[in-house]
Amino acid sequence: MDAMADESLVVRESLGARVRQYCRRNPTIVIGALLLLMMLIIALLASYLTPDPMKLNPIKRLRVPGEGMLFGTDMYGRDVFARTLHGSRISLLVGLSAAAVSTFFGLTIGLLAGYNRLFDTIVMRFMDGIMAIPSILLAIALVSLTGASVGIVIVAISIPEIPRVVRLVRSVVLTIREQPYVEAAISVGARLPTILLRHILPNTLAPLIVQATYVCASAMITEAILSFLGAGTPPDIPSWGNVISEGRQYFQRAPWIIFFPGVFLTITVLAVNILGDGLRDGLDPRIARQMR
């Protein structure tokens, strides 16, 4: 019995030591992940932590932060703290969804382009064309034509990001397909889907995860810019971009309406970028050397 207890103690200690060692070795991953986790918790618990972000209270309009209102109020007397916390939902939703959508389509197209020359020639010309259009411009054009909704914003932000993912995946596939083990797989009669999914796909994952974090960060900024310009999520949704956009006219009198959502947006994007840098260094030492 005693021996067992001792053993579990040893295991627990070594686990704790291992966590500490991991944190020491990868401080950026840990800091980025913790900050992002904090934002996710805020997003999930926003309704429990704050009053209704849409509730108007004209008597308490443009209240300075403090005075019972942590982040002050806006021009309609709405609680900026509530609106800022609720804004994290849209930002994270758009960022994570855009990363998932562009990664999925970029991976599929990139795998096929790397393996089929005809498909590659046609698709890569198309991708070059899309990459020539500034992504913000393309996204606002798409949103303005289809009408604003969160789904449309996600699609509009994802489309300009797809070519970047395609290029990355394609370049990995072009290197990997010449490796002896792929040749070996072909020689034992493995079919194309097997080669792509079992032998090539796993090699693309490390750079792909890193790229996905950068897409997520840039998608969150683009979403805020779209809302800021009036071509993003519908104005009744308290996204950070919408809150900042509404606060513009009162900027000189009530800068806090812009300041707090701005700081939250920056922290969230920073968290994702730090996490991305950490993952890049940890997952792929080759890219890390090039980028460092």
Place this chain on the structure above:
Amino acid sequence: MFGYVIRRILATIPVMGVVAIFVFLLLHLTPGDPAAVIAGDYASPADVERIRETLGLNRPLHIQFFTWAGQLFQGDLGVSIFSKQPVIKLIGQRIEPTLALATTTIIFAVLLAVPLGVLAAWKSGTWIDRSVMVFAVLGFSVPIFIIAYSMIWTLSIHLHWFPVQGYKSFLIQTGTGIDGAAIIGIGFEGICRDSGRAGCGLVPFFRHIALPSIALGLVYVALIARITRASVMEVLTEDYIRTAHAKGLSPRVVLIRHALKNASVPIVTIIGIGIALLLGGVVVTESVFNIPGLGRLTVDAILHRDYPIIQGLILIFAGVYVLINLLVDISYTFLDPRIRY
């Protein structure tokens, strides 16, 4: 090399072709009737019909495309639905502030980022290097409008060092010609060429363009500094750098003439690729600082669903991106004589 330049110029044709097809199809790929989309939610059936007629949306798709592309080759980008003015004229009227903003931003960014990157690489592992890298990550993470409003708040509203918003041209009236028309030139301070009021010239221009250029340029500085650092660090491990040090050259000469020159290809490449980021940022910066350029034109066009202007602007922006990257590719042959295509 001549063959390479020709091949590279020809390679831009399919890219611009794809951009043109994409821009054309944008309206048709979106769900619903294109004429109704442009007309907006409050349009009467007659308005929708009028727009359909004006834009030729009732004709077969391929005929529409070839008519549009044919006009494009003649420099005709169509007519604005809202103001009824030719799109090319509207773009021409607004191009000066955007061109000025983009140019000052690129100059500011390159002048700041390249020395920062070289310094970080030279002092690799020290606090200088770490500060530059922290700045680079921050530059990527802080949205342009946050930087812009923070600077307006501190430097304009509280310290009164810069004007809050607006744009002043560097062009002024320098005299009157024999025919009575104003002669336009560049001067320090003078009468504006279009409004006839005082307040234009280089001094007001720089006072107004400084904050927008810094706000727009910071992300670009972060991008270029990061690549410069990586590129110079790699070159610094080469044997010829050690030789240069060994023969007694000063660190400045080694860094600039030997390291930076050999590290220039990736730096120039990222300056070219970053142009897309810069052009996108122009839209936001012009909105925040109330600069009457192409970015503001874009936002106005989107609010009015003025599709011919949106099409024209995307084509112009993509054209600039393609042109700059063409120049970057051609510059490789000068920067690195080993590159032979």
